[in-house]
Amino acid sequence: MKQDFWLQRWKDKQIGFHQTDGHPLLHEHWPQLSLVPAARVLVPLCGKSQDMHWLAGRGHHVTGIEFSAVAAREFFDEAGLAYRRERVGAFDCYIGGRITIRVGDIFDLPRSDLARFEGFYDRAALIALPEDLRHAYVDHLMGGLRRGATGLLITFGYDPSLMDGPPFNVDDEDVGELYGRYAHVDLLAERRGLPESDHLRDRGLTATRDGIYLIVRR
Template sequence: MNPDFWLERWQRGETGWHRDEINRHLCEFWPQLGLPTGTRVLVPLCGKTTDLLWLASRGDRVLGVELSQLAVDAFFAENGLNPTVTQVSGFSRYRVDEIEVLCGDFFDLPAALLDDIGAVYDRAALIALPPDLRLRYAAHLDTLLPARVPHLLITLEYDQALRSGPPFSVHTQEIAQLFGQRYRLSVLAQLDVLDESPGWRQQGLTELVERVYRLDPDMVLA
C-alpha cells in the first residue's frame, strides 16, 4: 500500500472512514488523561476530522498530519477557517489559532517538528495500515517521541478473512507487541458496533468490535 492509494481514495471521494461528528470515545475518555491545558496533541493521519476542532476547543494545541492536500484543504474550508500556509521540512504547514496541520507523508515527519508533543490521539491511523506498515508506524512514533507520552488509541477487530482492509483488524495481542514494551496498556472500552455498519454485515461479518486503549508511559518496564 503506497501513498497513491490514499491520494486516489480522496480524489474519488471514497472516504468511508470519515465521520462528520466528534468521536464519542474522544469526548468520553480524553479528559481522563488529565493533561494540562495547552498540551500539544499529535493526531496522525488526521484526514479532515472535526476531532481536531474538539481538541482545540478544550485548549489543546493540535498538530494533525495528513498526506492528502484535498483532505487538508477540505478541513479548513468546511469549517470556515482561513489558515496561514508555510513550508517546513518538506511539509506544507497550515496554521490557524490552536490548530496546525502538516500536509505530507507521516513517515517523512522529522522529530524536530514534534519536540513538545504531550499526547497522541489515534482514531484511524494504525487501523489504516497493513501489518508491515503498522510495525513501521510504531517504530517511527518511537523515534519521534522518545520521551513517551500518553496515547488514546481506537481500533477495530473483525474476521479479516471475510473482509480485506482498510480499515484493518488489529487485535489486542498486536497492540501489546507494538507498544507493550514501552507503555502500560489499558482497555477503556469494548463495543460490538456491527449494527452501526450495515454494509460490513452484508459482507458476511458477524462481529465488529471497536476497542479503546489508553497507552500510559508512567509504568514502563525497563
C-alpha cells in the first residue's frame, strides 16, 4: 500500500489492527527463538505495537520501523516513556529506553543495518502488504538479515472472496513460497476462530486463521 494510505489511517485513527494488550500468542511462542536477552530485535511495520514493550521487557534491544510519526509519538506518550529524536540516514528516530522507532520506509533500511539484528517479530506486517510488495518485503528483509537470525511471523487467513485487504489473506503455501528460499520455516501453531473485531465482521469475514511460524535464516 502507498504511504499516504497508511498516514491517513493514522491521522483518522482508523487503526483497527492495533491490539491494546499486544498479541496473545507472542508470549507463548517467543521463547522458542532462544534469543539471549541482549539480542537486537527488529519489528518491521511496527505501528504502536504493545508487543515492543514486552520484547524490551525481556532485555531485547527493539527497533521498530514505521511510516507514521503519529504512531511513534503515541507509542511513547501512551506508555509515559520519555524519548529523544535523532536523524539516522533516511529515518527520523524516536528513542526511549531499549526501544527505537525509526520513522520511515522499511525499504530504505540499508542491508548493513538489517545485518545487525539477531531476531525479528512480524505481526501484521507481511499481511499488511499486497502481493507484489510482499515479495519485495521478504526479499529485502531476508536478503539483509544474517545467517542464523530468527523470527516469529504471525499471519492472518480468511476466505479472500469475502474481503479485500489489508489485512491480506496469507496461508502456509504463501509463507513457504516467500520464505522457503531463504530460511527454515516451521509452523508452530495455528488458531482458528471468528473475527475478533467489529471492523472485520462488518467487512464480511466469518472465519479466520492465525498462523504462527518460526523462521530461521539459512
